[in-house]
Amino acid sequence: MKYFKDNDTLTFIESKCIGCTLCTDVCPHGVFEMRGKKAYLVKEKSCMECGACEKNCPAGAIKVKSGVGCAAAIITGLLRGTEPTCDCSSSSGKCC
Amino acid sequence: MNFRPIQKNTNLIVKNQQSTCCNQNLNSAPWISGFINSKYGMIPVVKTDLDREDYKGHIRSRISSYRDNFTINPGLYAVGNPDSSSHIFVTANYKMSFDLLRKSLKKINGWILVLNTGGINVWCAAGKGTFSTEELIKQIKSTHLKDIAPSGKIILPQLGAPGINIVAARKATGFNILYGPVKAQDIPEFLQCNYKANSSMRRVTFSIKERAILIPIELFMIKKKFLAIALIILIYGGLTLEGIIFNKIPETSLPLLIALVISIISGAIITPLLLPYIPFRSFALKGAISGLSLLYLADYIFGIFTKTNPFLKIAIIILGTLFSSYTALQFTGSTPFTSLSGVKKEVRFTLPIYISAIVISIVLLIINKAIQWSLI
Numbered sequence: 124m125k126y127f128k129d130n131d132t133l134t135f136i137e138s139k140c141i142g143c144t145l146c147t148d149v150c151p152h153g154v155f156e157m158r159g160k161k162a163y164l165v166k167e168k169s170c171m172e173c174g175a176c177e178k179n180c181p182a183g184a185i186k187v188k189s190g191v192g193c194a195a196a197i198i199t200g201l202l203r204g205t206e207p208t209c210d211c212s213s214s215s216g217k218c219c
Numbered sequence: 220m221n222f223r224p225i226q227k228n229t230n231l232i233v234k235n236q237q238s239t240c241c242n243q244n245l246n247s248a249p250w251i252s253g254f255i256n257s258k259y260g261m262i263p264v265v266k267t268d269l270d271r272e273d274y275k276g277h278i279r280s281r282i283s284s285y286r287d288n289f290t291i292n293p294g295l296y297a298v299g300n301p302d303s304s305s306h307i308f309v310t311a312n313y314k315m316s317f318d319l320l321r322k323s324l325k326k327i328n329g330w331i332l333v334l335n336t337g338g339i340n341v342w343c344a345a346g347k348g349t350f351s352t353e354e355l356i357k358q359i360k361s362t363h364l365k366d367i368a369p370s371g372k373i374i375l376p377q378l379g380a381p382g383i384n385i386v387a388a389r390k391a392t393g394f395n396i397l398y399g400p401v402k403a404q405d406i407p408e409f410l411q412c413n414y415k416a417n418s419s420m421r422r423v424t425f426s427i428k429e430r431a432i433l434i435p436i437e438l439f440m441i442k443k444k445f446l447a448i449a450l451i452i453l454i455y456g457g458l459t460l461e462g463i464i465f466n467k468i469p470e471t472s473l474p475l476l477i478a479l480v481i482s483i484i485s486g487a488i489i490t491p492l493l494l495p496y497i498p499f500r501s502f503a504l505k506g507a508i509s510g511l512s513l514l515y516l517a518d519y520i521f522g523i524f525t526k527t528n529p530f531l532k533i534a535i536i537i538l539g540t541l542f543s544s545y546t547a548l549q550f551t552g553s554t555p556f557t558s559l560s561g562v563k564k565e566v567r568f569t570l571p572i573y574i575s576a577i578v579i580s581i582v583l584l585i586i587n588k589a590i591q592w593s594l595i
């Protein structure tokens with residue numbers, strides 16, 4: 124199943140990659156693939172912007188504008204004038 | 220579910236001793252088979268078979284707000300007969316996450332380290348920042364893991380990665396920390412394959428079964444909105460120039476209520492089930508398509524709206540389609556593949572359409588009433 128995203132949310136600077144393979148370990152959508160000793164962006168459009176790759180890349184080669192892809196969180200954010208917020212801990216039971 | 224997994228000031232080292240502990244709550248947890256007495260306290264040994272009570276909890280948390288309190292205490296637990304070099308599996312303190320992990324550790328001797336995520340599952344907690352590097356380091360320290368299992372490898376759930384900086388965690392704790400597979404059920408194979416996860420173990424799936432299991436909670440979450448809208452419909456139906464008259468309610472309210480139910484069936488059941496098969500990637504569009512189709516089918520087969528005034532009929536179709544679309548859009552929060560930037564786009568695009576549709580429908584509903592009241 125595919126969704127859509129903005130084009131500029133995920134950036135990968137190949138020259139910084141040290142080939143540690145962590146991005147391929149953490150990505151749940153196979154966005155990165157190891158080719159030789161370097162990672163490559165192979166399925167950028169499948170990125171769900173969870174931010175796992177950026178958080179774990181020791182070389183700082185990956186940048187993602189991460190957050191929850193949840194309409195309720197975005198609408199709540201719009202109403203409150205804040206960033207999208209998934210209020211999982213509330214008694215309403217709404218959670219991702 | 221309220222007990223402390225580690226009690227201080229015990230110096231015995233007796234493995235798998237049956238519980239003789241004085242802690243009533245600890246004794247009463249049916250998923251504990253015994254205890255390991257370490258010099259830092261009692262470590263509960265947990266069963267790897269789930270029983271009826273466990274499954275009952277799973278079902279209740281799938282259908283209600285029971286899941287908000289479906290928690291276990293953070294800390295260290297054991298499975299089998301672990302020693303100082305056994306693996307340490309990390310999870311969240313949502314009991315469902317914990318249960319799925321222990322169920323997958325049959326015939327494995329290991330430790331389970333439960334992080335305090337406020338009772339939220341691993342992936343959501345990682346996104347919220349409670350399944351975090353700091354929390355991992357904190358639990359490793361407070362459970363004295365460096366003394367209990369100094370040469371054990373720590374296996375993190377892959378979906379915890381948005382909250383964990385593994386390199387920083389390795390540096391801070393001195394442990395060998397790895398990412399295990401997405402699903403706990405793949406852990407035995409992951410261990411057998413020398414900590415290698417194949418690509419299918421590294422990917423999230425969203426099968427029809429995985430989508431179907433989310434439907435009850437979607438319905439539960441929409442319940443309050445449904446009741447509020449139903450009340451408005453009943454008041455609207457009975458409204459006359461002389462006040463609210465009960466026997467006037469069915470004529471107008473019934474088709475509106477039927478459309479409301481149809482739109483919920485379409486938005487919260489049909490759209491999630493048929494998600495990959497409904498055209499377009501936009502959830503709002505998918506919901507609108509399935510809503511409109513279902514309303515049309517209901518009218519075509521059962522003639523539900525044939526006797527309805529044309530103004531009311533158009534309002535019903537607009538509102539029914541809109542509500543189905545809105546309900547389907549909410550499902551973006553339950554999927555494992557929608558992106559923040561994509562849903563933002565969708566919300567920005569659909570909100571003005573929703574507002575316009577509501578305004579048009581209100582005008583149509585006013586015209587309908589004016590006709591009923593012979594004002595025009």
